[in-house]
Amino acid sequence: MKATILNLAIAASLGSTAIAQPHRHGHQVYHQKRDNAIHEKRDVVTTYVPATVTQYMLGSQVVSPEDAQAGLDKGLYVVIGETTPSFSSPPAPAPTSTSSKEDGIFIEKVTTSSSSSSSSSSSTPPPSTTTSTTSSTPTPEPTKSSYPVSSGAKGIDADFPDGEIDCTSFPSDYGAVALDYLGMGGWSGLQYTPNFSLKDLAISFIETGTTSPAGQTGFYSYACPDGYVKSQWPSAQGSTGQSIGGLYCNSQGKLELTRGDVSKKLCEQGIPGITIKNKMGSGTSVCRTDYPGTENMVIPIDVTAGGSFQLANVASDNYYVWQGKATTLQYYVNKKGVNAEDGCRWTCASDPLGCGNWAPINIGVGQDSSGTTYLSIFPNSAVSTAKLDFDIDISGDSSIECYYHVGEGFAGGSSSGCTTGIPQGGSVTITFSE
Known part of the structure; x- marks a missing residue:
């Protein structure tokens, strides 16, 4: 059964007022970052609040989240894109500032792709780095995760043997973490491109895989x-705005590096300095979007009770650049008791309207060109009405108070979220507590 393309459009909002982004109706819809954020001046205590509004489009018709989910469950729809939003980077404010400032927001705009005679479902369900740090950057606490670095003889710091490993073999010996629970042979995302040539400047035909691959040519993404964060993605990206990521499976059935001129490793350490601590008696999960790639929220942190975990951060200008624009990382925070295997997927069985893509809270992070990291907590109100059942507090070298408390909401009484700045070399702890 051929699936219908279900488009996912994103618009930005300031406070409670949604600013709809223009889009043209067509076969597919993808995200485009705007060069300049939309600003609104208000005399209020300064906070930097990101928020997104999501809309499902089937051709020119709006589809409700409930109908979209029903169609996805039945295999009738394939979803195009939710991309990691880009940060605007306002100066880090003083915690007591009361002057009029411009709101810093996530902003996205959608574009459409044109259908071709050979078009198929270029699907990306549904929101990464070459970074440098200075000697003043603190060493993060060891990660205590159920998804450890590969214990293979080669390890995460070994160069990947370009063009030698079969596409049917997952490269865990080189630091990649197999996500077996997704049923795709350990891969976090599969984007088959049978018509792609290394000479192509853009990729026009993309078919997203949903089962374990059998060596089809295309791009194989990984956690x-x-x-x-992963260090491999091709310079050629989707011709209509799709992000593509991972190793390339060539016509000989071998895996090739896609950024071998930049890095011969599969994974690179993000910017240290952000640690999640779980002080609860139960675990939860935090799930990053696979970006660039299928953009599904499947990259897991299994936040077990009592543990400490590194949250990856990137230098936005030096990591994946989308159509000349810097990008950031986005995480989904599930309720307590939802482990990574259940929660780090599009739809989770334990709470279909409250975890996975419908998780109650998002975290966004990225470092701008000045070295300041912007760390945001905001509700996933675009698609979810779920409420997080534990507190989130940011402490450490942060420029302004930012938290979420059950029954209270976000810092400053906001319902839309909060953003804080972290100076270069600084560190913060994100504490989960009951």
């Missing part, structure tokens, strides 16, 4: 350990 890295906590605190790390």
Whole structure:
């Protein structure tokens, strides 16, 4: 049964007022970052609040989240894109500032792709780094994760043997973390491109795999350990805005590096300095979007009770650049008791409208060109009405108070979230507590 393309459009909002982004109706819809954020001046205590509004489009018709989910469960729809939003980077404010400031927001705009005679479902369900740090950057606490660095003889710091490993073999010996629970042979995302040539500047035909691959040509994306991000994606990206990531499976059935001129390793450590601590008596999960790639929220941190975990951060200008624009990382925070295997997927069985893509809270993070990291907590109100059942507090070298408390909401009484700045070399702890 051929699935219908279900488009996922994203618009930005300031406070409670949604600012709809223009889009053209077509076969597919993808995300485009705007060069300049939309600002609104208000005389309020300064906080930097990101928020997103999501809309499902089937051709020119709006589809409700409930109908979209029903269609996905029945295999009638394939979803195009939710991309990691880009940060605007306002100066880090003083915690007591009361002057009029411009809101810093996530902003996205959608574009459409044109259908071709050979078009198929270029699907990306549904929101990463070459970074450098200075000697003043603190060493993060060891990660205590159920998804450890590979214990193979080669390890995460070994160069990947370009063009030697079969596409049917997952490269865990080189630091990649197999996500077996997704049923795709350990891969976090599969984007088959049978018509792709290394000479192509853009990729026009993409078919997203949903089962274990049998060596089809295309791009095979993968997860890295906590605190790390993948280092491989092709310079050629989707011709209509799709992000593509991972190793390339060539016509000989061998895996090739896609950024071998930049890095010969599969994973690189993100910018240290952000640690999650779980002080609860139960675990939860935090799931990053696979970006660039299928953009599904499947990159897991299994936040077990009492543990400490690194949250990956990237230098946005030096990591994946989308159509000339810097990008950031986005995480989904599930309720307590939801482990990574259940919660780090599009739909989770334990709470279909409250975890996975419908998780109650998002975290966004990225470092700008000045070295300041912007760390945001905001509700996933675009698609979810679920409420997080534990507190989130940010402490350490942060410029302004930012938290979420059950029954209270976000810092400053906001319902839309909060953003804080972290200076270069600084560190913060994100504490989960009951």
